Amino acid sequence: MRTLAAARIARPQPQGSADEHRLPGEPFILSDCAHGSFSVRTLVSANILDRYGRRGSCARRDLLINSRHLPDRDAGPMTNAARPARHKGYHAAEVFRVAERRRILIVGAGAIGGLYAAYLAKIADVAVLDTNRAHVDAIRKDGLKLRGRTASATKLAAFASAAEMGKRRFDAAIILVKSQATGAAFESIRPGLEGRPLLVTLQNGMGNEELLMGLTDLEVAHGVSFEAARYDGPGCVHHLVHGEDSWLGPARGKVESIAWLGELMTRSGLPTKVVADPRGAIWGKFIFNSVMN
Known part of the structure; x- marks a missing residue:
């Protein structure tokens, strides 16, 4: 399983959380989300992505993000070389579900x-x-x-x-x-x-x-x-x-x-x-x- 850590990300958003916009039974999917000087991949409802754009805008809320994408707190801003690669598009092969493995x-x-x-x-x-x-x-x-x-x-x-x-x-x-x-x-x-x-x-x-x-x-x-x-x-x-x-x-x-x-x-x-x-x-x-x- 992917190692996950909790983090709070604040961005200008439509009202409501991803949970509130998620359809009943809908799993979360993995999406890119920019935060300061680094990119992270966040768990976002597929429905909210469809409604507010595939660039992965996330409501102000606690999100689970991939901990290996977090920079060292004392390391300063990430360089372009160190920044995790972002997807150039959100095709089926590039956006995938990260709900618990069946x-x-x-x-x-x-x-x-x-x-x-x-x-x-x-x-x-x-x-x-x-x-x-x-x-x-x-x-x-x-x-x-x-x-x-x-x-x-x-x-x-x-x-x-x-x-x-x-x-x-x-x-x-x-x-x-x-x-x-x-x-x-x-x-x-x-x-x-x-x-x-x-x-x-x-x-x-x-x-x-x-x-x-x-x-x-x-x-x-x-x-x-x-x-x-x-x-x-x-x-x-x-x-x-x-x-x-x-x-x-x-x-x-x-x-x-x-x-x-x-x-x-x-x-x-x-x-x-x-x-x-x-x-x-x-x-x-x-x-x-x-x-x-």
């Missing part, structure tokens, strides 16, 4: 599970649970290796059993085991889930979301992925094809409550559409797989 559990780290774990781990805290001990040991030793369309080796938490994982708090648990193992997989992790994580199924086949809803009162999302991947042995997954956008929607809950996950997947490099009802896409893939197989 915590994601991937249950089943085979081909697609391993693919999602490798991508999501770039911007979230990801743990994988897989009963393949050799696979888990390899991930622990050398990281989860991704080959093919993208090459990477990602260090992440890996467990071979729910007992080994213990009790943990996640924002979402994504189930990516074979459909016939869905119930057993959830029952195995249930004792270790603290809080109320979003349960997600992106599995092939039908009825996985109904099965999960019958086992718990947690919010459940279902969807379909068109990525193609192959398990290449312990610790390694091969990304074969970047398919069409994935689809995700609520089976129990509201679109608004799962939108963050679709955005997270998209930002990780796996474009995902969040819709009220993804069953058309799920059925489409089911029929395609049935014909092809």
Whole structure:
């Protein structure tokens, strides 16, 4: 996590704080803000930036700023060379969210599970649970290796059993085991889930979301992925094809409550559409797989 420090910044502003202008549930984003002889990056509501300009005007309030951008109090004014670089524009790649990193559990780290774990781990805290001990040991030793369309080796938490994982708090648990193992997989992790994580199924086949809803009162999302991947042995997954956008929607809950996950997947490099009802896409893939197989 980025080291943060508290500071007060006074600038001529419209009335009200960034909090007051922030939409319900809207995360803060990182923006540049000038202060005296140095530049800092401040946590500002995305909404207030849209309303008052992307240069990052901030209401007179306590702000969290990146402490490594603060000059030494006794060092005098910063030189141009020492001043932190400012963004020349605020494109998607240059303005990014700094809310607390999401915590994601991937249950089943085979081909697609391993693919999602490798991508999501770039911007979230990801743990994988897989009963393949050799696979888990390899991930622990050398990281989860991704080959093919993208090459990477990602260090992440890996467990071979729910007992080994213990009790943990996640924002979402994504189930990516074979459909016939869905119930057993959830029952195995249930004792270790603290809080109320979003349960997600992106599995092939039908009825996985109904099965999960019958086992718990947690919010459940279902969807379909068109990525193609192959398990290449312990610790390694091969990304074969970047398919069409994935689809995700609520089976129990509201679109608004799962939108963050679709955005997270998209930002990780796996474009995902969040819709009220993804069953058309799920059925489409089911029929395609049935014909092809």
